[in-house]
Amino acid sequence: MTTTMTASDTDRFVEVFEAFEKGLPASQPESLRKIRREAIGRFSDLGFPTIRQEEWRFTNVAPIARTPFSLKVATDTVKASSIQPFSYDGTIQLTLVNGRYVAALSQLHSLPEGVVVCSLNEALEKHPEKVEPHLGRLASFENHPFVALNTAFYGDGIFIWVPRNQVVEPPINLVLVGSPSAGPIAFFPRNLIVGGESSQVTVVEQYVTVGEGTYLTAPVTEIVAGDNAVVDHYKLQRESSEAFHMATFQLQLGRDSNVSSHSISWGGGLVRNDVNAVLDGQGGEATLNGLYMVEGTQLVDNHMRVDHVAAHCDSHELYKGILEGKSRAVFNGRIYVHPGAQKTDAKQTNRNLLISPDAICNSNPQLEIFADDVKCTHGSTVGQIDETAIFYLRSRGIGEAAARSLLTFAFAADIVERIKVGAVRRDLEEFLFRRLPKGDIVRQAV
């Protein structure tokens, strides 16, 4: 296997940056342009990662590096009917096609007073004072080539801003469509969600594919939860197997804030989710749940990092994976308890179910603790379906395939049950019923 990235792979992106920057709207503030230039400089130094780097040991991105992606994307290739399956009745929906906001495919109902929900570009024009303090400053590109690429090349994204004490009840549905038309394309959505003090908001982020072809989407979503704010976030990664998906999700938790993230991955050919939560106000609570179900030659890599900076914060991580075919899963979970983060309560669990003997899972939990009065636990398992349970079900009349599916569904059930948005939960259940053999029996039995 060749792992060397040639300079030219990296240069392809560096060379087009100048032209890209010239094409940016005149309204782009100089402060953000400066960050973009720093980011492309950093990417030029870093290059694409290789499996010789610890953080990328099991995830070979050579197929991405050697693909000549175009940054020129069309936004008119997607019909409303194509994204209808991803719409939820009565919810606000914002749609990005190939990383650009498309108003015609979005529905913006009335919002509570003071709430801003719009494209990032519109926000930069109309509300720069709300965007600039955060944009490009949270997710670090120092050591992450794809964050660096995103920071240099983001073309648009979604901006959500909820003022102090305001509650947005219905979930806000973000549909990010990848729709390549002529040759491989790359795009870099940049989403920013800011919850003011004591505010509350629920956001669903769906990554979907319309049409066929290879593409790279490397989104960065940043969440800033103010003091006492509540943010619930759901991510559904359901793209085609031709998609490369290299995402970073950055959470900043203020004092007494409560943020939950539910990351569901069943699509994409090569998928990486970096989830970074920084708890830097006392009393913050982060819940990070995930479910991945992969088959064929799919690879999904969930890289978690939780930084306990302040004292009295809780973090709970539960990631579960179901692996079929020759698929691979990587779980790397790091909990970092900084000096002074006393009374930290951190728990991390990763469980994997190997359906096929050819699937491979690499699970690597890590704890780094620099405070002396903390409670930290982690656990990781890789196993097969319990044959005793299969026999028990069969001895009651359930066929073998249905019994296996039932137990597989049951394995996923505690993640499914934790999903509070009904439409998302149903989407996930429907996916499982479709994917699992004899899914109709499972549907009846759960």
Added chain:
Amino acid sequence: MSLLEIKNLHARVEEQEILKGVDLIINPGEIHAIMGPNGSGKSTLAQVLAGKEDYEVTEGEILYKGEDLLEMAPEERAREGIFMAFQYPVEIPGVSNVYFLKAALNAIRTHRGLEEMDAMDFLVYVREKMKVVKMDEALLNRPVNEGFSGGEKKRNEIFHMSVLDPVLAVLDETDSGLDIDALKIVADGVNSLRSEDRAFLVITHYQRLLNYIVPDVVHVLIDGRIVRSGGKELAFELEDKGYAWLEEPLGAGEPVGA
């Protein structure tokens, strides 16, 4: 025709032979009890009847309704009316007890050419059955056996049995570890299902159960063979004398101390 006919059954797990020639005939309407000391092969017999693949049948045959039982998959046996109450019922987190039963019952009904039961009819049906085993409705909606006490698990097995309406029910030490109230509930469950076309094979380590479930025939299984069969009085005799007196004749024809 007898319901179940076991002829010269030999079975082993891994390299160890456990059943060494079991013969047994059960007719519809009968209750048979199998008693025996630990390690005699009682549970192996139950597992072989239910179709557990860890056990390899090396000799002999089992006819169920005249058909070769050993050719059938575990789920086919269940659909044909064989039910086994497990000695150690399995916990299945994430699968609700009631929905699981509905799926099981409908699999069996479909096999028998009956219409599937819808959710409403099923609930009415199930509530009726729950009364028999005095099941708490809360256990219905919990995941199968998860967090159930030992007694609740055994009662749940009897509950499953009454819902699935078997032709031949095999109870594998369902009485072990039960207090007298739970034991009576289990016995009541069995007695309420007694009928002309249904048969039971009750495997037990303790004679006490047979005070509540009165068997037609008692068999003693020792070292993989049925060494004595008799009426219900045999159980009392065993209670008095233990098994030692029956172990002797087994040596006949075989080198002693082998």
